[in-house]
Amino acid sequence: MNMLQNQVALVTGSARGIGRSIVERLLQDGAIVYINDLKAEDIESTIQELNEQYQFEDRLFGIEGDVSNDEIVKPMIEKILSAHNRLDILVNNAGITRDGLMMRMSVQDFELVLKVNLTSAFLCSKYASRKMLSQKYGRIINISSVVGVMGNAGQANYSSSKAGMIGLTKSLAKEFGSRGVTVNAIAPGFIETAMTHHLSEEVRNKFLESIPLRRAGTPNDVAGVVSFLCSPDAAYITGQVIHVDGGMVM
Numbered sequence: 001m002n003m004l005q006n007q008v009a010l011v012t013g014s015a016r017g018i019g020r021s022i023v024e025r026l027l028q029d030g031a032i033v034y035i036n037d038l039k040a041e042d043i044e045s046t047i048q049e050l051n052e053q054y055q056f057e058d059r060l061f062g063i064e065g066d067v068s069n070d071e072i073v074k075p076m077i078e079k080i081l082s083a084h085n086r087l088d089i090l091v092n093n094a095g096i097t098r099d100g101l102m103m104r105m106s107v108q109d110f111e112l113v114l115k116v117n118l119t120s121a122f123l124c125s126k127y128a129s130r131k132m133l134s135q136k137y138g139r140i141i142n143i144s145s146v147v148g149v150m151g152n153a154g155q156a157n158y159s160s161s162k163a164g165m166i167g168l169t170k171s172l173a174k175e176f177g178s179r180g181v182t183v184n185a186i187a188p189g190f191i192e193t194a195m196t197h198h199l200s201e202e203v204r205n206k207f208l209e210s211i212p213l214r215r216a217g218t219p220n221d222v223a224g225v226v227s228f229l230c231s232p233d234a235a236y237i238t239g240q241v242i243h244v245d246g247g248m249v250m
């Protein structure tokens, strides 16, 4: 399918996990896609694997950098714009956890998670939207979380950052709507990736019991919704939080 042909996409934190699946799906939809992550070697090995599988060579690029750093994000977006002179899709996916109960959570761990998960989405949206607004077209998708909606003991920092992404989504949807730029959030539930790999059997089973569909989600479950939100069929959807959680939160 080529529904995103000639569209340029940036997916942050996408050398692995959910971001990688989003990259794969947007490439299958025909887009030109930039993989961003912290380490050049991680990006390179993902690009190599995807090219071995599908031969996307001319539409798949890497761009290394910490998206929570203003001095890095600005030139990163400028580099993409100087190569293609457009940016159509931004998926703010980069994220980390530093879990701990409130009594033991340091201010450093609180601020770090806010910076990597939320400030990064602010910065990338800020620089990408300049072009999107002038070209009168854009799709911004923020990967939030169900815990941004319902909270979670031991994740005061993470759930605050993910709730913040929902506020950012709704505010930007209101600011950008009249210029053809939609902004939506996805709230994944329990998805099998490196981020959830360390959870104990007990915690895992507890999660599964709370999911009506009785299975963990896959990165592809999230990628499919990103693809939909980028499609012409989603042109009239903005400011929404779409749960991809097997019914965990309703």
Ligand SMILES: NC(=O)c1ccc[n+]([C@@H]2O[C@H](COP(=O)([O-])OP(=O)(O)OC[C@H]3O[C@@H](n4cnc5c(N)ncnc54)[C@H](O)[C@@H]3O)[C@@H](O)[C@H]2O)c1
Binding pocket: 012, 013, 014, 015, 016, 017, 018, 019, 036, 037, 038, 065, 066, 067, 068, 092, 093, 094, 095, 096, 116, 120, 143, 144, 145, 146, 187, 188, 189, 190, 191, 192, 193, 194, 195, 196
């Ligand atoms: N896995 C889940 O169950 C789940 C549930 C809800 C939401 N999410 C969210 O989905 C997103 C992807 O999660 P995942 O499970 O694939 O995690 P992951 O840890 O597998 O992948 C995250 C990627 O982001 C990159 N990254 C981290 N900090 C970065 C930075 N400052 N700049 C650029 N890249 C950076 C990491 O190197 C990594 O490749 C995250 O925002 C996460 O919070 C995940």
